[in-house]
Amino acid sequence: MNYNEIFAKDINSEFYYNKEGYPKKLLVNGYLDLDKAIKRLDKGEYYVLVGYHEGEKLPDCYLPLPNELIDFELPEGTSLAIFNANEMVFAFCKNNSIQLISKLPDTAKGASYMLGPGPDEMYLEDLVSEQLQNYKEKYCSRSR
Secondary structure, eight states, X not given: OBHHHHXXXXXXXXXXXXXXXXXXSEEEEEEEEHHHHHHHGGGTEEEEEEEEETTXXXXXXXXXXXXXXXXXXXXXXXXXXXXXXXXXXXXXXXXXXXXXXXXXXXETTEEEEEETTSSOEEEHHHHHHHHHHHHHHHHOOOBO
């Protein structure tokens, strides 16, 4: 999901997952530009994929996405960052739902989380792949 569209009018607007009573420090399965992502940190929101311009400083909660994971041409001057799995989050937001999560030990596939009481798990790598595909479809026209 492209949260740039959701927060286009007002970056401070309330959305279903930041209403009173919902967990703070949540991982949102979506894309947001860095300037907006930084402003949403005050609400305890971390986005799976963040776009930024070359030269911008990333907060510790985001890491540059390795170029070898990108199989398409990014718009000129654009770079992508991903959520830093070392950051502690307590809930996961996807498709208009929120679920409590617990960080599991990293696997060969990278960072993993248990959904709710388990046994279902999710992997940050899968979330990043999903968001990269969404980004590619929305913003890019050429493949490498």
